[in-house]
Every structure is written in C-alpha cells, then in structure tokens.
Amino acid sequence: MKVKIVGIQTKFFISFIFSLIASFCIFTAVYSTYISFASQKHPYKFQNYNYSLGRLSGISSDVSLNTSGVNFNNNSKYKSVLSKYEAKYSEYKLGFIVTDPQNKILYNSSKLTGNTSLEKTYSDFLEYFNHTTNLTMYHDYIYKIPIKTGNDISILWITASPVNTPHDSIGTLVGDKNILILLFICMLIFFIITHHRMKYINEICCGIKTIANENLNFKIREKGHDELSEICKNINLMADKIKEKIENERKIEASKNMLITNVAHDIRSPLTSIIGFLQIVENNEYKSKEEMQRFINISLKKAETMKKLTDNLFMFTKLNGGDLKLHLSTVCLNELIYQLIDEFSITFENSKLNIVDNICAENIMVTIDINLFVRALNNLMYNALKYSTKPSDVNVSLTQCDKNAVISISNKCNNLNIENVSMLFEKFYRADKSRTNPDEGSGLGLSITKSIIERHNGKIWGNYEEGIITFTILLPD
Structure with missing residues (x-):
C-alpha cells in the first residue's frame, strides 16, 4: 500500500495558518477577560465611546x-x-x-x-x-x-446617550501594541508546533555527520511520511550502498592479494623444478642420456603446467573483467553433448571410467558462444576424470525443464566434504591434498566454468550426496 506523502511545505503552511488563528483566538479571549475584570475596578480607564x-x-x-x-x-x-x-x-x-x-x-x-x-x-x-x-x-x-x-x-x-463599547471594534482590539503581542503569540505557537520538526531536522543533521565520520552502521530514524522521512530513507539507503561498496572493494582487494599469492605459489613450484633440472643438465650432472632426457621431459611438463595456469588466469580475468565479447550462434545442444562424450570416451575408458549418457530425444536449441561453452563443459569433464573414484560411472544427462536446458554431470568421489561444495567455484580452491601440487590443476577450472555459464545468463551449482558430486547447469534456450 502506497503511503500518501504530505509535503513539509504544506505542513509548515498549515502550522502557520493554525498559529495565526489560534493566536488571534487566545489574544481575543485573554483581552476580553482582562477588559471585563479590569473595567470593574477602573471603569473610566476602560470606557470607549x-x-x-x-x-x-x-x-x-x-x-x-x-x-x-x-x-x-x-x-x-x-x-x-x-x-x-x-x-x-x-x-x-x-x-x-x-x-x-x-x-x-x-x-x-x-x-x-x-x-x-x-x-x-x-x-x-x-x-x-x-x-x-x-x-x-x-x-x-x-x-x-x-x-x-x-x-x-x-x-x-x-x-x-452614547453607549460604552470598550472592545467591540477591531480598531480597539488591534492597536500598535496589541499587534506586537498578537505577533509574539503567533510566533510562540508556531515555534511550539514546528519544534518537533526542527528537532527532527537537527537529528537528521547529526545522523549525517555520524555517517560522514565513517560510521556506516548508523541508521537515521525514519519518522512520518513527508520529504524529511524520504530524505532519511535515501540517506540510510546511501549508507548501505556505500558500506556494501566498501565491503566489495575489500573483498576484491583480498581476492586480488589471494590471487597474487596463489599464482606466485603455483608458478614458483614448477619453476623451481624446471630450474633445478636444467641446472643438472647444464652442469652435466646426469648419469646417462636417458636421465637427461627424463629431466628435460619433466621440465617441459612443468612448463606446460605453467602455460596452462597462465592461460586459465588470462581467461578468468577476461571473463570477470567484462572485456570478453561473446560470439553467439544457435546450436543443437544434444549433438554438442554427444560429440563431447565421444571425445572423452577413450580417455575415460583408459582411466577405468564409464560414461553413462541420458540425453533427451527432443532436440534442444540454444544460443551460445560454442568455444566458450565447450570449454566450460570440458572443465567439468576433466574435473570428473581427475577426481572420480575408479572404477566407476560418470553420468551425463540433458533434459528440458520450463523452457530451460538442464545439463548434469555426476561422478563418485571420496575426497570431498559436503561443507566444501560451495567453495568449489572459488578461484584457486582445490579439494583435499592437490592444493600443494600444481600439476594436479590450477584451481581455476570451475571458476572459469561458472563465469562462462553466467555470461550466458545461466546458472551452475554443485550438490554432494551419498558420495556422488553432481554439477548442474541451467541454461535458457
């Protein structure tokens, strides 16, 4: 229900008119009473012909x-x-x-x-x-x-015979002195009536000073339904927005510091290994050519890990910075997922994993950036490949619900707690022990996947139940 706002200007005008009327009535009553009593003691003083x-x-x-x-x-x-x-x-x-x-x-x-x-x-x-x-x-x-x-x-x-009329005319009542008294009474009544509004204005001023002194938790009391209450409401809203902005900036700063720390950690480990192996090769400290070749291969693998980390970091920065432009096209999501399953089937079989698909018969058409969306699905499949209990099944399904495409990828895993599910999409978060081993992953895969899905106006969430982790994507078609 919308509350009707009575303007403060209208309130002050009504207060002023009321003050005039009230002061005139009070003055007339007091003056008449005074004349009535005083004329009995001093009749000639109050006669008027x-x-x-x-x-x-x-x-x-x-x-x-x-x-x-x-x-x-x-x-x-x-x-x-x-x-x-x-x-x-x-x-x-x-x-x-x-x-x-x-x-x-x-x-x-x-x-x-x-x-x-x-x-x-x-x-x-x-x-x-x-x-x-x-x-x-x-x-x-x-x-x-x-x-x-x-x-x-x-x-x-x-x-x-003239009749005595001591106060029956306006001229008698409204003399020079009487006008001053009348104005004084009017101002006094107006001050009394408007005192609570002026007190409220002072309260607002004090509240603004308190908020200006960085006490953003302070709230100015909202009173009434006029411009002053609207001002209080907007000031409180502004304080909340500023507080929220400051908190977000702090989170961004903390996230940036964590990002730098994690990148430095994940680059330093493979870089230290590369330097160590190359120094062995440079100083001819290897025992055989086979050992030298093994050191070179390890260094190459570490370098590829670093490249993958920097690529993922670059992609994550572009996705969250809003600089990445989507190249949209309409595709059949059924065919895209079938193709994805075919590409991963051999790799999964070699890791003793079996892909079980449940794709709906009806073709689901969606408008997406194919390269980005495939990358998001690849990250989920690689995640299942790395962390699935072996041997086991990996279930991939596609259904349609309320004109939305629903993609689910689920697998068994035993290195996850239900409390940590909400952290899986945080950048550089790795479940369990792989946190200390950059070769096992950068910790950016699921963060990138989440950013890609959200750029397509979709949603993604994880659910862990009875040892099975399920990632679900909701995508508008």
Whole structure:
C-alpha cells in the first residue's frame, strides 16, 4: 500500500495558518477577560465611546438627508419620520427637539435633563468631540440641523446617550501594541508546533555527520511520511550502498592479494623444478642420456603446467573483467553433448571410467558462444576424470525443464566434504591434498566454468550426496 506523502511545505503552511488563528483566538479571549475584570475596578480607564459617537454621527447625517424635504409645518408628518428613527435607534435613547427662531420648543422627545441651554450643551459637545482623541469619558450627544418652517429657519436638535463599547471594534482590539503581542503569540505557537520538526531536522543533521565520520552502521530514524522521512530513507539507503561498496572493494582487494599469492605459489613450484633440472643438465650432472632426457621431459611438463595456469588466469580475468565479447550462434545442444562424450570416451575408458549418457530425444536449441561453452563443459569433464573414484560411472544427462536446458554431470568421489561444495567455484580452491601440487590443476577450472555459464545468463551449482558430486547447469534456450 502506497503511503500518501504530505509535503513539509504544506505542513509548515498549515502550522502557520493554525498559529495565526489560534493566536488571534487566545489574544481575543485573554483581552476580553482582562477588559471585563479590569473595567470593574477602573471603569473610566476602560470606557470607549468612539464607536457609539461615530455611529451617532452617521445617524445624524442620515436624518439631515431624509428630513430635508419634510414639511415641518405639518406636525403629524415630521413626527412620524422622527418617531421611526427613535424606535430604530432606541439603544442610544435617540430623541429630537424642534425649536423656532425664538428658541421656543415646538417638539420635544429628548431624554436630556438639566437646565443648560441647548446651544451651551452643543458647544460643550463640539469642544469634547473635536479636541479629544480617545473618547473615554461620557458626554451627551447633541447635534443641530437647520430646518425651514415657512419663512423662518428653525432648528432640529438630535440628542442621544452614547453607549460604552470598550472592545467591540477591531480598531480597539488591534492597536500598535496589541499587534506586537498578537505577533509574539503567533510566533510562540508556531515555534511550539514546528519544534518537533526542527528537532527532527537537527537529528537528521547529526545522523549525517555520524555517517560522514565513517560510521556506516548508523541508521537515521525514519519518522512520518513527508520529504524529511524520504530524505532519511535515501540517506540510510546511501549508507548501505556505500558500506556494501566498501565491503566489495575489500573483498576484491583480498581476492586480488589471494590471487597474487596463489599464482606466485603455483608458478614458483614448477619453476623451481624446471630450474633445478636444467641446472643438472647444464652442469652435466646426469648419469646417462636417458636421465637427461627424463629431466628435460619433466621440465617441459612443468612448463606446460605453467602455460596452462597462465592461460586459465588470462581467461578468468577476461571473463570477470567484462572485456570478453561473446560470439553467439544457435546450436543443437544434444549433438554438442554427444560429440563431447565421444571425445572423452577413450580417455575415460583408459582411466577405468564409464560414461553413462541420458540425453533427451527432443532436440534442444540454444544460443551460445560454442568455444566458450565447450570449454566450460570440458572443465567439468576433466574435473570428473581427475577426481572420480575408479572404477566407476560418470553420468551425463540433458533434459528440458520450463523452457530451460538442464545439463548434469555426476561422478563418485571420496575426497570431498559436503561443507566444501560451495567453495568449489572459488578461484584457486582445490579439494583435499592437490592444493600443494600444481600439476594436479590450477584451481581455476570451475571458476572459469561458472563465469562462462553466467555470461550466458545461466546458472551452475554443485550438490554432494551419498558420495556422488553432481554439477548442474541451467541454461535458457
């Protein structure tokens, strides 16, 4: 199941939006609670009439506009208009007073009390309203509108009682200081929310430093399903790949050292013999010409052993270095194996070995490099010739399984342990005592065979059971 990855950018964006909303809610709640409690102790300090007076100013402008065409000589008509405003804005105790040019009151619905004249009250209000920035003290609202009554100019007075609204406007809540507090709360919440991600980033950085200090066994903890977890996963994978590469390089270096050691060992022994025999011949220390000829023949045989070793080593290097190009052709595998059996039959008979073949009747066609593949089969046959218990049978079979050609060569042998079967394809590995005798083989035969089969996309393995070693080749046709 594929896990959906939520991007870290999206997570940080969501965290930021959440921080803004949460900080605003927290600040509003704290601020409102503070105002509620503090205003009970210091009522004047927390009074605010800005909003009410601003709204009453707008109402007055609206009344002025809507009464400009009203006939104030018709009492019932203008009273009807004014009563609608009184009902609509009752929370401000809105009232109206109409006075004639002699200041005689023609209509009065005002809730104002006191003996102060309307003009004096109006003058005091204008002084308060126009010269006070923060309206925290209560003052009766009064506004006058000139109206025409016949040929005279009368006055329509609007009176009201402003309502204290200490924190009902955004302007009150969002002041310069409050914005700083709001931003601080927002940053604090954002820091708390993103702290675990930043801590995880620091953990990743420490992990990278640890891996960079060649501690390739260290694994960074994978957490979540975002880009950070993907980074951790890839870093751990990279560390594993580097570790694997280093281990392979060490194995290659160890293998190279072993190769040099084994080649030096396998060349030194026959070379020492050759030098010894040739010195005898050179110094005329042989007893007869027959003995001299025997020394020469031995030296020649040793030289041929060295040549075979170098040829095998050259072939092994080319196969494993990838420099060898296959010359492929399609052949009948049945005929190829029959030909192989014919070539070895006399040699096997002379060694008291009997080849028993079991070749399927159906022709199996394969695409191979004939020379290389024959060399691989020859190595297996020579291996059977050298290490078979004599006298005994050597079984060669060819079958087809799931569109694959299966070749098996088995023989009896008593110098092998089941634990050593997996080592047979290692270069320079020789079973049992022949390790000290280069004339018995270079130890590269089965390694070369394995490399050839694998270059043909095939597989080869060995199985030892009840004293019989069986080599099986699986080759796609």
